[in-house]
Amino acid sequence: MIADAADQEAALIARVQGGDGAAFQLLLQQNLPVIHQYANRMLGNPTEAADIAQEVFIRFWQKSATFDPSRAKLSTWLHQIAHNLCMDFFRKHSRLTGLDELDEPASQPLETELGQQQDNEHMKSLISELPERQRSALILCHYQGLSNRQAAAILDVSVDALESLLSRARRTLKHNLKEQSL
Amino acid sequence: MNRTEFDYLLTCYGADFGRWPIEHSTIAKLALESNPAWQVSLLEARRLDDALDKSSLEDHHLGALKRRILAETIYKQSFLDRFLHWLIPAEVLWRPALVACLPVIIGLSIGLNIDIDERYTLEEELSLTGLVVETSTLEIFDE
Numbered sequence: 001m002i003a004d005a006a007d008q009e010a011a012l013i014a015r016v017q018g019g020d021g022a023a024f025q026l027l028l029q030q031n032l033p034v035i036h037q038y039a040n041r042m043l044g045n046p047t048e049a050a051d052i053a054q055e056v057f058i059r060f061w062q063k064s065a066t067f068d069p070s071r072a073k074l075s076t077w078l079h080q081i082a083h084n085l086c087m088d089f090f091r092k093h094s095r096l097t098g099l100d101e102l103d104e105p106a107s108q109p110l111e112t113e114l115g116q117q118q119d120n121e122h123m124k125s126l127i128s129e130l131p132e133r134q135r136s137a138l139i140l141c142h143y144q145g146l147s148n149r150q151a152a153a154i155l156d157v158s159v160d161a162l163e164s165l166l167s168r169a170r171r172t173l174k175h176n177l178k179e180q181s182l
Numbered sequence: 183m184n185r186t187e188f189d190y191l192l193t194c195y196g197a198d199f200g201r202w203p204i205e206h207s208t209i210a211k212l213a214l215e216s217n218p219a220w221q222v223s224l225l226e227a228r229r230l231d232d233a234l235d236k237s238s239l240e241d242h243h244l245g246a247l248k249r250r251i252l253a254e255t256i257y258k259q260s261f262l263d264r265f266l267h268w269l270i271p272a273e274v275l276w277r278p279a280l281v282a283c284l285p286v287i288i289g290l291s292i293g294l295n296i297d298i299d300e301r302y303t304l305e306e307e308l309s310l311t312g313l314v315v316e317t318s319t320l321e322i323f324d325e
Contacts, residue, residue, distance in 0.1 A: 019259070019263060021255075021256030021257075021259070024255060024256055025252065025256070028248060028251060028252070029248070032244055032247065032248060032251070033244060036242065036244060036247070037239060040239055040242075041239065046240075046242050050242075050244075050247045053247060053251075054247060054250055054251050054254065057251045057255065058251065058254050058255055061255040061256070062255075120236055120237055120238060123233055123234065123236055123237035124237050127234075127237060138234075141195065141201060142196065142201070142231075142234055143234075145201075147203070148195075148203050159203075163190075163191075163194040166193075166194040166195065167190065167193045167194050170193050170194070170196070170230060171193060173230060173233075173234075174230055177230075177233065
């Protein structure tokens, strides 16, 4: 079943590489929601996320010939383009924090900090405060449902480095949740 | 798997073993069964997962965005490109075959539907080709 889906996707990609608009529409239909969701979680703004998603699919259409389906999944490649565009966006708008290497907060028990009062917006703002690469690692693995290898490929790091980013992101979130609940 | 490894992987991937790398998840489940005290770490990680899951996004209608993308991609193709991709798609061969047969089909249908008066056709053809034809010759033909 999985092999069938992969074969179907490879066939559609081959058609897009040959300039087939119908195949492109099918892949757009399948992948647009997840790519928009990723950009929206990264940027925290659906309009800017739409611009990023649009650019991702324009690049897919223009550069599909450079994509080799035997080496990576299409969703990995599209997420990689989206990630790079988000990083460019942060650089352009001077929002890149570069705080990935800061010391992580000390681990603390999570007994009281996560009450029912932690609402949607609160959590979103805590995630948006994470350094970009930690945020991206967390979003890719937790919300986008990608494997550790896919996420590592998107961020262009080793699996060990990805785990380090994830670990720091989750520790920071725990720490900030505790601080704000005090 | 020892406690330190288990805790580290929990910190990376959370409490849902479905999100763990497959090579670790099975071992972790077995280790958890034989070490009930590790449940404390699991519950703590689950609380953070639950908090993360509360951060849902509003549903966005992406129809307008999809149209914008199509306008910037496939609808920007030249007419010739679109015609060629229609004519020779990757997986369908009947279209080029049909187009190749089209002149033959049109020729046959025209040929079968023309009503020709044979008596005058020869005269017309001879005069059209500019040959000098004497009346006596025509009489021979009539006979």
